[in-house]
Amino acid sequence: MTGEETRTTTSTTECTPAAAAPRDPGGAPTRAWATRLVVVGIVLSALNLRPAITSLGALLEEVRDGLGMSGSVAGLLTSVPPLCFAVFGVMAPRLARRFGPAAVVCAGMAAITTGLLIRPYAGGTAGFLAASALALMGIAVSNVLMPVIVKRWFPDRVGSMTGLYSMALAAGTSVAAAATVPLTDALGGSWQSGLTVWAGLAAAAVLPWLPLVRERSGASTTATGTAAQSTGTAAQSTGTAAQSTGTAVRAAERTEERHAPGEQTQPPALRITRSRTAWALAVFFGLQATAAYITMGWMAQIFRDAGVPAGTAGLLLAVTMVMGVPLAFVIPRLATRLPNQGPIVLALGVCGLAGYAGLYFAPAGGAWAWALLLGVSNCAFPLALTMVGMRARTGAGVAQLSAFAQSTGYLISIPGPLLVGVLYQSSGGWGLPIGLMAALMVPQMVVGVLAGRNRTVEEEAAA
Numbered sequence: 480m481t482g483e484e485t486r487t488t489t490s491t492t493e494c495t496p497a498a499a500a501p502r503d504p505g506g507a508p509t510r511a512w513a514t515r516l517v518v519v520g521i522v523l524s525a526l527n528l529r530p531a532i533t534s535l536g537a538l539l540e541e542v543r544d545g546l547g548m549s550g551s552v553a554g555l556l557t558s559v560p561p562l563c564f565a566v567f568g569v570m571a572p573r574l575a576r577r578f579g580p581a582a583v584v585c586a587g588m589a590a591i592t593t594g595l596l597i598r599p600y601a602g603g604t605a606g607f608l609a610a611s612a613l614a615l616m617g618i619a620v621s622n623v624l625m626p627v628i629v630k631r632w633f634p635d636r637v638g639s640m641t642g643l644y645s646m647a648l649a650a651g652t653s654v655a656a657a658a659t660v661p662l663t664d665a666l667g668g669s670w671q672s673g674l675t676v677w678a679g680l681a682a683a684a685v686l687p688w689l690p691l692v693r694e695r696s697g698a699s700t701t702a703t704g705t706a707a708q709s710t711g712t713a714a715q716s717t718g719t720a721a722q723s724t725g726t727a728v729r730a731a732e733r734t735e736e737r738h739a740p741g742e743q744t745q746p747p748a749l750r751i752t753r754s755r756t757a758w759a760l761a762v763f764f765g766l767q768a769t770a771a772y773i774t775m776g777w778m779a780q781i782f783r784d785a786g787v788p789a790g791t792a793g794l795l796l797a798v799t800m801v802m803g804v805p806l807a808f809v810i811p812r813l814a815t816r817l818p819n820q821g822p823i824v825l826a827l828g829v830c831g832l833a834g835y836a837g838l839y840f841a842p843a844g845g846a847w848a849w850a851l852l853l854g855v856s857n858c859a860f861p862l863a864l865t866m867v868g869m870r871a872r873t874g875a876g877v878a879q880l881s882a883f884a885q886s887t888g889y890l891i892s893i894p895g896p897l898l899v900g901v902l903y904q905s906s907g908g909w910g911l912p913i914g915l916m917a918a919l920m921v922p923q924m925v926v927g928v929l930a931g932r933n934r935t936v937e938e939e940a941a942a
Contacts, residue, residue, distance in 0.1 A: 525647035530655035554900015557776030563615035565889035571623035585688035590617030599671035638815035642808035645861035649803025657797030765891025766923035802854025824927030831856030
């Protein structure tokens with residue numbers, strides 16, 4: 480990890496190491512209850528970042544029949560998540576500067592709740608897509624801001640907190656995939672009820688952020704005052720930042736840059752597009768997202784077309800997703816201990832190629848093995864999130880890199896699920912789509928190795 484994670488912040492009353500207590504975005508030590516709320520908020524939010532997608536994947540055949548969708552239109556439906564993540568994710572840093580990360584994530588959870596409540600009853604394909612887009616908008620901004628919140632509240636525990644967040648995300652993904660079909664049956668067999676039930680989990684995720692939103696104004700004032708007392712130069716930069724943006728986020732970024740040991744003042748706007756590592760990480764993120772959304776949208780259908788019962792197909796998808804629970808905790812911790820993450824990228828890619836080969840040659844005969852292998856391969860997502868935190872030295876750099884990598888990556892991933900639907904519709908089978916999935920794994924491994932090199936985007940952008 481970088482020296483940033485061991486820095487100290489000095490005030491007029493005490494000198495507290497960063498590792499001694501988690502810090503709020505303004506740099507001041509948080510009260511214990513606020514720290515616990517952040518952890519609960521992170522976990523509950525992460526649980527809600529995929530059920531809107533995997534619950535639909537488990538019931539895709541019923542939704543297609545109910546709304547009269549063709550395979551190509553269903554492919555468009557499975558491409559909506561990355562499209563929304565690309566369009567709305569880029570707005571997240573600006574919204575966070577204006578309102579604060581906690582407020583934006585809180586609003587995101589409310590948007591997920593509303594979208595999941597209304598989409599099954601919106602009437603027709605267009606209404607279903609529009610309500611899905613609302614839920615996915617909330618997911619998009621939360622996707623981008625989770626690494627930012629982890630970096631700022633837990634700067635000395637980026638690996639472990641990213642692992643916790645990734646585990647919760649994988650758990651929510653797998654539970655939705657496994658439980659949607661049984662819940663639908665228990666609720667009378669209506670796919671509308673089976674999709675709506677996940678709005679309750681999203682509503683619960685709104686609650687822990689509400690006190691943090693109210694607390695923000697007081698914490699911002701305290702943080703700004705503490706920074707002003709530290710040094711005259713820091714006071715001037717903090718005051719200017721607070722006046723120009725009206726938020727503690729910008730003040731924290733200025734203070735953070737001033738106090739990092741051995742670190743020079745960074746320019747206000749990082750020229751992220753000058754960094755080759757940023758581009759490699761964006762492409763890696765996009766290709767792993769392509770594989771993930773093809774898996775979440777289509778894998779259950781692949782197994783069902785191979786003769787696997789609907790309930791079992793949902794369980795197989797859940798197995799693929801649940802593999803991320805233990806590995807999402809192990810992989811980030813391992814990644815932060817390695818100077819180069821390329822070997823992890825290659826190991827995950829080999830598992831993916833083996834899983835796709837199994838789906839091609841014996842989809843039903845070795846279904847459980849292929850589900851496990853693809854589940855391991857899908858852990859490229861927590862690895863990508865960890866590399867976002869490692870490839871930037873400052874909180875501001877992480878915010879820019881997270882927004883750039885995720886927004887660009889999700890743009891790259893848009894055609895994948897749609898193309899799978901078109902190939903499936905035109906060929907009448909899964910041979911060509913599976914071949915496409917396997918082919919995309921090769922460039923994913925190449926750019927992942929490039930993104931895993933030990934360097935930072937600030938250094939490359941400055942050069």
